[in-house]
Amino acid sequence: MATPTSLTIGVLNGDDIGHEIVPASVRIAEAAARASGLAIDWRPMPIGRQALDELGTTMPEGMLETLATFDGFILGPIGHQAYPKVPAAINPHPILRKSFDLFANVRPTRSYPGIGCLYDDIDLVIVRENNEGFQPDRNVVAGSGEFRPTEDVTISVRVITRAGSMKVATAALEIARARKKRLTLVHKNTVFKLGCGMFVESCYEAAKAFPDVTIDEVIVDTFAMKLLREPQRFDVVVTTNMFGDILTDEAAGMVGGLGMAPGLCIGRGDIAMAQATHGSAPDIAGKGIANPYAMIESTRMLIEWLGRRHHNAAAGRTAALMKIGIETALAHPATRTPDIRGTASQQEMVDGILKAMENATHAVA
Numbered sequence: 569m570a571t572p573t574s575l576t577i578g579v580l581n582g583d584d585i586g587h588e589i590v591p592a593s594v595r596i597a598e599a600a601a602r603a604s605g606l607a608i609d610w611r612p613m614p615i616g617r618q619a620l621d622e623l624g625t626t627m628p629e630g631m632l633e634t635l636a637t638f639d640g641f642i643l644g645p646i647g648h649q650a651y652p653k654v655p656a657a658i659n660p661h662p663i664l665r666k667s668f669d670l671f672a673n674v675r676p677t678r679s680y681p682g683i684g685c686l687y688d689d690i691d692l693v694i695v696r697e698n699n700e701g702f703q704p705d706r707n708v709v710a711g712s713g714e715f716r717p718t719e720d721v722t723i724s725v726r727v728i729t730r731a732g733s734m735k736v737a738t739a740a741l742e743i744a745r746a747r748k749k750r751l752t753l754v755h756k757n758t759v760f761k762l763g764c765g766m767f768v769e770s771c772y773e774a775a776k777a778f779p780d781v782t783i784d785e786v787i788v789d790t791f792a793m794k795l796l797r798e799p800q801r802f803d804v805v806v807t808t809n810m811f812g813d814i815l816t817d818e819a820a821g822m823v824g825g826l827g828m829a830p831g832l833c834i835g836r837g838d839i840a841m842a843q844a845t846h847g848s849a850p851d852i853a854g855k856g857i858a859n860p861y862a863m864i865e866s867t868r869m870l871i872e873w874l875g876r877r878h879h880n881a882a883a884g885r886t887a888a889l890m891k892i893g894i895e896t897a898l899a900h901p902a903t904r905t906p907d908i909r910g911t912a913s914q915q916e917m918v919d920g921i922l923k924a925m926e927n928a929t930h931a932v933a
């Protein structure tokens with residue numbers, strides 16, 4: 569268990585490119601931690617296809633109980649669409665998000681120079697509700713939120729609760745308070761009068777405790793357009809699950825693609841999960857070209873969050889050193905992958921980050 573200067577972090581590679589980008593993230597975080605006086609006890613655990621092949625299930629027994637003893641964990645992308653259709657091959661990530669009540673998915677979008685961003689000054693955070701909404705595999709405790717009463721009729725149920733909406737709004741308000749004190753609510757209460765209506769009401773209720781944060785609202789379809797035309801208008805955004813899922817991919821597309829879309833799943837508890845926005849990218853797995861940024865940055869966000877949560881200055885230094893390494897590597901085509909206008913293999917990008925951190929160790933000492 570954690571002491572003030574150490575952290576215990578679970579390592580769940582996931583599937584496909586997860587077996588490349590998660591070990592790369594651990595390598596970089598470990599190097600930064602060592603240089604910053606932080607001890608991290610990394611605990612690898614099988615999950616997904618590897619666990620199914622080795623242990624007969626995608627989520628081995630006891631995994632949740634073990635993870636609960638850690639400070640946080642890294643979850644690589646899960647390629648559940650390719651799992652065999654058997655009961656033991658469940659999609660683990662909704663279970664992890666639910667079990668640890670990780671109701672807020674914090675997804676930043678940032679421009680970096682030279683990598684093909686549509687604008688050079690995007691810096692926003694979309695906070696996506698994580699455990700309710702339209703997602704049929706996670707919005708009910710049994711059965712599915714989608715069903716077909718006749719051959720020609722399908723019904724998808726969307727779940728919005730006051731409690732869930734208040735929780736994600738509060739998480740977003742806290743982030744807004746630490747940034748520019750501005751929060752945009754994205755919804756469609758013009759049509760979903762009850763569902764989005766309850767979400768909006770709950771956000772305003774939560775905002776009563778944050779009088780210093782200015783709130784505005786944008787209807788989701790208009791937001792999708794404004795995000796493309798004036799992304800600089802937005803700072804922190806909170807929205808429901810499905811809208812957040814779509815809008816964060818749109819935002820990623822504006823700053824270099826899915827390889828540039830990190831995420832951190834947080835709740836009210838002390839545990840958090842680093843999870844990039846992208847999937848397991850089976851089309852490029854094993855080719856050594858997957859962009860590791862999103863996973864590395866997600867890992868960095870986890871360490872930074874744990875540093876704040878535990879008042880652990882060494883974790884703060886670790887995250888700061890990782891940031892320098894990442895930004896330095898991204899600045900040069902020779903140390904960034906081809907999807908972001910680079911010439912590097914994934915390994916060369918990782919080596920570039922490690923080297924940049926080595927050169928910058930004094931900056932965080």
Ligand code: ATP
Pocket residue numbers: 646826827845846847848849850851852857858859860862907
């Ligand atoms: P999911 O629904 O699980 O999020 P998806 O169907 O959206 O997954 P992804 O696996 O995210 O699909 O891949 C979408 C596209 O983005 C693919 O062409 C993939 O190669 C590319 N991609 C995803 N992640 C990366 C990455 N880290 N680096 C480079 N390309 C990536």
